[in-house]
Amino acid sequence: MHATQEELDKQAQQLLSELAGKTLNARERAQIPLQEMPTQESAVRVKNMQEVALGYSDSQVRVEAMRCLQCKTKPCIAGCPVAIDIPAFIAEAAEGNYAKSVEIIKESSLLPSICGRVCPQESQCQLYCTVGKMFKDVDKSVSIGRIERFVADYAREHNLEKVPAIKAETGKKVAVVGTGPASISAAADLRREGHQVVMFEALHKAGGVLVYGIPEFRLPKKIVEHELNNLVEMGVEIKRNYLVGKTRKISDLMDRDGFDAVFVGSGAGLPKFMGIEGENYIGVFSANEYLTRSNLMKAYAVGEALTPLFDSHKVAVFGGGNVAMDAARTAKRLGAEQVTIVYRRTEVEMPARKEEVEHAKEEGVEFLFLHAPLKITANEKGRVNGVELITCKLGEADASGRRSPVEIPGSEQMYEYDTVIVAIGNDSNPLIKATTDGIEVNRRGNFLVNEETCETTLKGVWAGGDIVLGAATVILAMGQGRKAAKAMNSYLSER
Ligand SMILES: Cc1cc2nc3c(=O)[nH]c(=O)nc-3n(C[C@H](O)[C@H](O)[C@H](O)COP(=O)(O)OP(=O)(O)OC[C@H]3O[C@@H](n4cnc5c(N)ncnc54)[C@H](O)[C@@H]3O)c2cc1C
Ligand code: SF4
Structure with missing residues (x-):
């Protein structure tokens, strides 16, 4: 079981008081324990739509910021697509100067509350972080995104943001x-x-x-x-x-x-489909449509939303990216008893963020790796009742550098599903x-x-x-x- 928000905060407060006033060298900073992100318990969150990650406390963010070595070469900045001055905003966060910290971020990125939540930091700034490199583990890098999220939320919630000044009207x-x-x-x-x-x-x-x-x-x-x-x-x-x-x-x-x-x-x-038999049956959705019904039309608010909720019990999601994870986790929250991600390759090749995959697993989403859909079947009313899948093995690497799936003849098998969500990309x-x-x-x-x-x-x-x-x-x-x-x-x- 994960530690609770209160427990994590208490541990951080204790650490902060032990570290107060000390001058730490790089090795000592790197030894400070990484601050875990508090989350809603999986059994609870799967029954609501509220945010899974609860955000650091004030003490946690300061302890995490103290893990930063303030490297002279600033390798993390090279990994940021908009070159945020990462060490500078972290240094301000470590001192509790959150307004200044977010001001530094906003010189390069306008949407830190959003990017702190959804950016794939593990393949960007945090991939280059010296602390992660010291441990040969990117998961031990300074949690740049979590610190960014905290300071941006703090500034928003405490009305510390200024509406940017507008220059004189140009008439254009x-x-x-x-x-x-x-x-x-x-x-x-x-x-x-x-x-x-x-x-x-x-x-x-x-x-x-x-x-x-x-x-x-x-x-x-x-x-x-x-x-x-x-x-x-x-x-x-x-x-x-x-x-x-x-x-x-x-x-x-x-x-x-x-x-x-x-x-x-x-x-x-524009959602992509696979072009397989049965993609027009009732109960087949593009991930876009499925997520839009839930997010924009609030289909989950039964009795309040005009968009009806599709009654799903056994859901197959085709694809292995973030969109597939979002669709699968949404299906769980909308009440499906069984949700399975069907992916042609293995977990190693899956493009979704590791954190999203872990969250999906915690929430009970199942994974069927090395399987590809061949056709979707339906009952006499045209409602989905199954999917034919074929087993695959990994072959040579393709243009994306990932090993491509090779279908194994004779391994076709029928599986029972009442809903199919296609999440194989958008054009x-x-x-x-x-x-x-x-x-x-x-x-x-x-x-x-x-x-x-x-x-x-x-x-x-x-x-x-x-x-x-x-x-x-x-x-x-x-x-x-x-x-x-x-x-x-x-x-x-x-x-
Ligand atoms: C389910 C899902 C999960 C994702 N998760 C992540 C993630 O975790 N992290 C991440 O970094 N990225 C993620 N992405 C990708 C990311 O959201 C996109 O790369 C990003 O939103 C693209 O921004 P954009 O401004 O180009 O377009 P969009 O965000 O697609 O916005 C385009 C807007 O233009 C409107 N529009 C289109 N045509 C017209 C028209 N003719 N007239 C008027 N309006 C029009 C659309 O309605 C839409 O509102 C995810 C994408 C999806 C679908
Ligand atoms: S690479 Fe890591 S430790 Fe070094 S300045 Fe950037 S965030 Fe801090």
Whole structure:
């Protein structure tokens, strides 16, 4: 059983009083025990939608920050896609200067409460951390993300954040398509420069995948709302239920509505399917649809939501990424008795974050490795009643560097399921490309952009995030939004 939040806090308080006033050398700092993240008990959390990780206490964050060696070469910064001054913000956190700490982060990253929760730190900053290297174990690295989360939450909850200053109005008007992290960061940076910014969101709620994809139990929606409210306070207008390409085309925005430049952050929201028999039966969902029903339409709030909850008992989730984990863990919370992740390779090759896999296991999600779906079957009413799977073995490495699954003939077997969730990835939304002349895309439908500026092949239009990178990460989307905003600002200043 995990230690409780109170127990972890008490241990940290004790340590803090022992360490107070001492000058520690690097070896002594590295010996300070890593602070465990308190979490809701698995048996409890699987029955609610609230956040699993409860966050460090004040004492825990200070003890964890003291583990940092303040390396002169700052290797962790090289692992951060937006080059946050990590040692500097950790040094302030160790002293309890949380407002200053978050100010340092915000010079490079606009969404620390979000990134502290969802960034894959173990393959970014924490992978390069000297403490992890000393122990030859990335899990022993300084918990950079947890410290980031704490200081950002602290600043938000104690109203320590300042709404950024806005420069004098320039009279230039910018359209931002989408309201995901790429668009949020582009909009904030453009507005700061004094441009008028209007965001257009196809859905009735803003926030992109942060709201409709990543579940509440990993990223509370109130945090995303807070960031969107900050934008509104800065003077950004957000128009919801507005599908660019249908309601208005990009050319309408530029030629008729007076926008001087456009940023497209329309994401990768087009679910991929496998093309196997039975994918149209009742009870087969894309992970996108399944998660949207739960996150955005609150299907789990039985009696309150207009979206009906699909009555699942035995659920198969195809895929091994974060999206598959989110879908499986959501299915458990929606009441399914048995949820199984079906993955073609082994756990080693699974792209999901280790922490998410561990949480899923703790919550009772089962894993069927080295199995691939062949077809989905249904009863006479067209409702899913089973899946045919074939056993695989690992073959040679493929282009991704992972060993590819090889099906073993004759190993086909039927399994009973009433729900199938397909979580094998997403492609770019094709609508804007299809309705805009001059935008070039690669064979996957991702916009082609200048790597330095994020400008598309159409003059006056920039793009960033998943629409350019394919399904990627929040921090990369945010980085591209900022890069594009910088180039857009130069363009607008010269016009
Ligand atoms: C379930 C799930 C879990 C994930 N977990 C993580 C994680 O733990 N960590 C991590 O770093 N990344 C994670 N990701 C990936 C991450 O969320 C994305 O890389 C990121 O959100 C991309 O940001 P974006 O701004 O490019 O687009 P999005 O967040 O996709 O936002 C695009 C927005 O544009 C809107 N839109 C699209 N077309 C139009 C149009 N024509 N007109 C108007 N609006 C339009 C969409 O409705 C959407 O709101 C996850 C993704 C999913 C699906
Ligand atoms: S590499 Fe690790 S120990 Fe060194 S400064 Fe960065 S966080 Fe601190």
